[in-house]
Amino acid sequence: MLIHVTEDIPLSPTDRSVVRRGNRKAQTDRALLYELLDSCLICHLGIIRDGAPIVLPTGYGRDGDTLYLHGSTGSASLVASSQGAPVSVAVTRLDGIVYARSAFHHSMNYLSAVVHGRATTLTEPSAKLHALRVLTEHIAPGSWENTRRPSRKELAATSVLALPLYDASVKLRSGAPNDEDEDVETHQGWAGVLPIQQHWGTPEPCPLLPDGTLVPDRVSNRPALSDRRQELDNRPPQTR
Numbered sequence: 001m002l003i004h005v006t007e008d009i010p011l012s013p014t015d016r017s018v019v020r021r022g023n024r025k026a027q028t029d030r031a032l033l034y035e036l037l038d039s040c041l042i043c044h045l046g047i048i049r050d051g052a053p054i055v056l057p058t059g060y061g062r063d064g065d066t067l068y069l070h071g072s073t074g075s076a077s078l079v080a081s082s083q084g085a086p087v088s089v090a091v092t093r094l095d096g097i098v099y100a101r102s103a104f105h106h107s108m109n110y111l112s113a114v115v116h117g118r119a120t121t122l123t124e125p126s127a128k129l130h131a132l133r134v135l136t137e138h139i140a141p142g143s144w145e146n147t148r149r150p151s152r153k154e155l156a157a158t159s160v161l162a163l164p165l166y167d168a169s170v171k172l173r174s175g176a177p178n179d180e181d182e183d184v185e186t187h188q189g190w191a192g193v194l195p196i197q198q199h200w201g202t203p204e205p206c207p208l209l210p211d212g213t214l215v216p217d218r219v220s221n222r223p224a225l226s227d228r229r230q231e232l233d234n235r236p237p238q239t240r
């Protein structure tokens with residue numbers, strides 16, 4: 001098994017990524033960052049573009065200590081991110097809504113991460129292909145082996161960024177409301193947590209498919225996102 005240098009470095013290694021507010025929720029275990037990244041599908045990329053902040057949702061893939069982002073070479077945000085400018089990426093898993101005995105103490109249960117750093121644009125074709133494979137397999141496991149690979153033209157039209165996961169923080173909120181003692185004693189209504197879960201729906205075949213085309217197992221029996229971490233751990237290292 002490959003040992004990555006940052007795997008052994010606790011989260012929030014710099015002043016910028018130290019969680020200040022709500023620091024009881026700050027996590028130090030890097031494995032939790034990877035679990036979160038492997039169990040979500042979208043991130044929010046924050047950059048300064050034309051002198052103003054902009055935050056954009058986008059897909060990603062993770063390989064070890066590297067986060068890959070991709071898009072069109074015409075994407076202004078990717079161009080802005082690729083010039084060594086500082087970027088920030090956030091990933092959030094919402095676990096539930098916390099109903100408290102006061103409006104003030106209502107909250108959300110979540111696992112969230114913020115990554116700070118500077119992204120590198122991949123130019124070498126084999127590095128780009130590797131990153132695209134990681135991205136594709138994260139978003140649609142099994143698709144890389146079962147679909148046409150990017151052509152040279154498609155590869156040239158795709159910008160791929162690599163962001164080190166070194167400077168990252170994770171916050172976790174779980175459990176019951178943090179109500180005031182007085183409210184617990186006097187409030188008559190309900191309090192607790194309403195969990196939220198994501199499920200895959202029924203596959204919708206493309207209308208252009210020939211009749212009788214079966215839905216592949218990788219689609220119809222795709223594991224829940226929460227199982228993703230374990231699934232990746234069981235793969236041979238070169239495909240991770």
Ligand SMILES: Cc1cc2nc3c(=O)[nH]c(=O)nc-3n(C[C@H](O)[C@H](O)[C@H](O)COP(=O)(O)OP(=O)(O)OC[C@H]3O[C@@H](n4cnc5c(N)ncnc54)[C@H](O)[C@@H]3O)c2cc1C
Pocket residue numbers: 016017018019020021022092094108110111112113114168169170171
């Ligand atoms: C689903 C969800 C809902 C939230 N709702 C609210 C809300 O309504 N009001 C509110 O005030 N806060 C909310 N938060 C928390 C919010 O994300 C911030 O953590 C909080 O507002 C503190 O901000 P700050 O600028 O003081 O952070 P600071 O603690 O000063 O940030 C310092 C560093 O800590 C890290 N950090 C900060 N927040 C997070 C985070 N959430 N996850 C990972 N790393 C982090 C970053 O690296 C950041 O650079 C919510 C979080 C989530 C995930």
